[in-house]
């Protein structure tokens with residue numbers, strides 16, 4: 001039987017299927033179930049700096065007694081922040097006590113540089129095996145230049161990497177004008193891995209209510225194509241591991257990601273739809289296919305179809321529907 | 332039943348008040364400038380931890396100030412008082428020279444008038460709702476000073492009246508903690524005829540009034556004299572008694588206690604959880620003030636190097652922070668600095684404390700927030716990194732929120748840091764009662780009648796509110812007494 005051991009997060013994983021950051025990983029029981037079903041690691045739901053502020057607002061509204069308890073509420077954001085760390089700590093420690101042996105990765109998303117560092121350090125102390133930076137600046141500020149955004153990324157990443165000793169990885173968005181260079185430069189820091197791509201909360205408009213609503217919370221199977229392309233382009237050109245995320249809804253897609261160069265895949269929507277058993281199916285499907293196709297281990301498989309190895313590499317970089325690349329007759 | 336408005340009207344219509352109103356014209360009253368509280372000179376007072384800053388009004392000052400009060404038809408000041416003291420009545424009693432009467436008026440609703448006169452944030456309560464503030468845009472009648480005057484006068488006159496108590500009903504009830512909530516609960520229950528015992532973990536009675544608020548603001552003797560009143564009424568006090576450790580609730584129930592009031596306060600210090608906060612020389616305001624106030628650490632003979640610093644930084648902007656920073660000055664600090672992440676106007680402390688602090692040479696480092704501490708080779712803090720802030724949009728408290736300025740960090744030398752960023756409820760009682768409903772933050776959940784999820788247990792004050800004020804704690808104690816009485820009478 002094929003050996004599915006792989007490396008990501010700077011760690012050895014006994015399976016290339018990772019449960020991605022989401023509410024899926026919020027309890028000891030669930031984490032245990034994922035391990036039993038063959039997950040190689042779990043990523044906890046991100047701690048969001050912004051959310052602390054929202055909770056602070058909500059608590060202040062709820063508890064407000066005017067000046068009577070202004071002093072009590074004055075630094076309540078620290079209470080909320082410390083409570084979040086405590087919860088993460090409890091989740092990690094209790095999972096480990098309950099016998100979970102796969103890596104538990106903490107995830108953060110902040111605004112201010114000091115908070116990124118603060119949380120990274122605290123989560124390290126809490127016993128996380130690695131940290132995933134859920135890093136994204138929505139470029140909605142029309143005054144903000146791309147160079148500044150990039151600067152911001154590297155400044156913060158530099159600080160976090162300096163202060164934290166456990167492995168740090170980053171989950172990126174595809175929205176960079178110099179994506180290849182960005183990924184490459186990131187891989188040249190002490191970054192232990194890069195995940196392509198995060199899929200964000202989307203909004204839509206409800207025409208009846210005439211208001212904004214959440215759209216397509218879960219991904220669709222066809223959404224894997226973008227990650228596939230970029231894993232393929234970057235594999236072999238980066239100094240760290242790559243993982244694929246978004247749209248992995250069956251073992252075939254996972255296998256394609258490995259072929260393109262991913263060391264592991266992160267899944268979320270599939271588990272939301274089908275439960276923890278989805279992981280088992282995925283692992284089994286991967287194993288069976290590898291056995292059938294004569295792959296003994298992940299190394300033999302990973303990157304077999306990346307930009308540097310395929311016969312027609314230009315396909316990875318082709319974006320226009322020119323005739324030369326394939327016929328489309330409207331079917 | 333008469334409504335509050337009817338009651339107030341009835342009182343206002345008394346002949347003596349009508350007469351007094353005629354004594355001076357409105358203009359004559361409003362032309363009198365607000366009295367200035369006599370104070371000990373700042374240079375002198377910073378030498379002593381136990382010299383009260385405010386000296387209190389003289390009889391002449393008090394009467395003159397009282398005559399500023401317009402005895403309004405619609406006394407809005409009362410709306411500003413959480414326990415609805417009949418303010419015009421007591422003020423007018425002072426104006427006509429009936430100081431003892433004034434004190435009795437206060438004691439109808441407040442168990443600790445000498446305390447409240449000193450520590451209530453009047454500028455945000457009664458005085459904010461005074462006719463002078465609202466309509467004349469002038470300085471309000473100094474209601475707080477007058478409250479203190481009446482209470483002090485009564486005490487000093489030696490003619491303290493002991494309120495009447497109903498015949499003993501033989502039912503034992505316990506108050507846990509001896510802060511203002513428990514004291515007012517005990518006062519009301521003893522009046523209703525119950526056999527009341529107050530259990531206090533520390534060796535001193537009074538809760539925060541003793542271990543928190545320093546003597547330069549609230550002398551222990553003042554608190555003790557108010558306590559004497561309760562003792563004379565028959566309230567029993569057990570000190571060095573930790574309910575949940577010395578004895579459990581079960582033990583007390585076996586001893587015959589039928590009802591419990593939990594007023595165990597919020598004594599668990601909070602920290603910011605930033606790097607280096609564990610170094611020596613960094614302590615909570617709670618620990619600092621308790622050691623100075625209750626353990627005589629301010630005494631020169633006391634060997635307390637931990638508590639003495641040359642450069643002392645106090646983190647926070649509330650009363651606790653002001654008390655700590657002023658204490659540090661009195662203990663000999665060369666620099667005592669308030670480090671607060673918002674600006675001056677957003678500070679939760681009483682305006683008077685901030686003013687006094689300024690007079691005493693306290694430095695204010697506003698819009699600054701510590702992010703890390705550093706220590707010398709012995710592990711004693713020697714440096715603090717602060718990050719500067721700017722004010723953003725208003726948050727839910729209505730104050731503009733502090734937003735860090737990236738890259739603005741600066742180091743300052745410190746050898747003592749006192750963290751005064753709030754406290755959390757004491758966890759012991761909830762921990763020994765698994766059926767007691769508590770919030771995510773450890774506060775005991777109660778209904779409007781202060782009854783908890785365990786019917787024989789009522790609670791109030793900071794253990795319910797997280798952290799509030801003396802007057803609200805007292806209000807809770809009264810409310811709980813009324814409800815427990817109804818519950819036990821069923």
Ligand SMILES: Cc1cc2nc3c(=O)[nH]c(=O)nc-3n(C[C@H](O)[C@H](O)[C@H](O)COP(=O)(O)OP(=O)(O)OC[C@H]3O[C@@H](n4cnc5c(N)ncnc54)[C@H](O)[C@@H]3O)c2cc1C
Nearest residue numbers: 508510511512532538539543574595596792793799800801
């Ligand atoms: C430094 C400082 C300054 C303040 N300044 C002001 C001010 O100027 N104005 C104002 O209005 N408010 C002020 N406050 C707030 C005010 O003092 C509190 O809101 C008030 O004292 C709360 O009263 P309480 O009865 O709930 O409990 P507390 O006063 O906190 O008393 C609780 C008592 O319960 C005891 N206890 C706890 N657990 C047990 C147990 N298991 N068994 C027995 N005993 C127990 C504790 O030892 C303590 O003595 C200040 C607070 C502090 C700390």
Ligand SMILES: Cc1cc2nc3c(=O)[nH]c(=O)nc-3n(C[C@H](O)[C@H](O)[C@H](O)COP(=O)(O)O)c2cc1C
Nearest residue numbers: 020021022045046134198199219246247267268269
């Ligand atoms: C309900 C939900 C919550 C999520 N929360 C987070 C989060 O806290 N942090 C994060 O980095 N990604 C979060 N994600 C994104 C997922 O980790 C993942 O990148 C994305 O869903 C794409 O993977 P998928 O196609 O397998 O769902 C969330 C996704 C979903 C559906």
